[in-house]
Amino acid sequence: MFAGHFGLAAGVRAKAPEVPLWALMLGTQLLDVAFVPLLLTGKETIDDSQHGTGYGKLIIHADYTHSLLGALVISILAGLVARKLWGARASLILAAVVFSHWILDLVVHRADLPLLPGNWGDLPLLGFGAWKFEGLSIGLELLILVIGFAMYFLSALKKSEDTQRRKAATLSSAVLGILLAFSLVTDITSLF
Structure with missing residues (x-):
């Protein structure tokens, strides 16, 4: 759900202009950013043996970065x-x-999110599994993207008093919209 995270950041930016958009975008992906070095060192893993590869198919064993306590x-x-x-x-x-x-x-x-880092205590893993229903999960991501983008765009226009600023707001919103759409397409098609 990379794209959905970005859509949420765009929506939050509309209500929190004091936080830079780049910080919100990075913030929504910070758990995954922290996941990468642990993946590279083998502390956390990705399993494609159960469901294959592609959108929502991987089981992620991010037992530190994506544990409830780790995320907190x-x-x-x-x-x-x-x-x-x-x-x-x-x-x-x-x-x-x-x-x-x-x-x-x-x-x-799917149920791959632990409560405690390293799945300490071998507690049940959490996950509601919307990825099992590809259309549902794509729809949820698209909904988050559209709402987040609409909030961002309307906020940018509202703050633009003159024609020049409205053009700049429209252009920056168009660029953001293209990037959000690209993130959804790459997310769904698993290009990256």
Whole structure:
């Protein structure tokens, strides 16, 4: 659900202009950014043996970065950085955006999200499994993208008093819209 995470960031930006869009976009993917070095070192893995490859097929064993406690810790750390850079409100917003990754993953992932890092205690794994129903999960991502983009675009237009700024807002929104659409296409087709 890479695209859905980005759509959420665009929507949040409409309501939280004090947090830069790049920080929101990075924040929505921060759990996956932290996942990459652990994947490369073999601490976390991806399993394609059960369902194959492609959109929503992989089982992700991100037992540290995508555990409930791990996601909370990463969210709090991101919030602390945001507090130093942009203030208290931005801190709460960015921490919530980072944690939203876990919430959205909970909806789409099969049961592969642990509660505690390393699946300590061998507790049940969580995941509602919307990826089992490809049309449903694509629809959810598309809905998040459309709402997030619409919120971003309307907010940008609202803040633009003169014609020149309206043109710039429209152009920047068009670029963002293209990037969001591209992220959805690459997500669904598993190009990247």
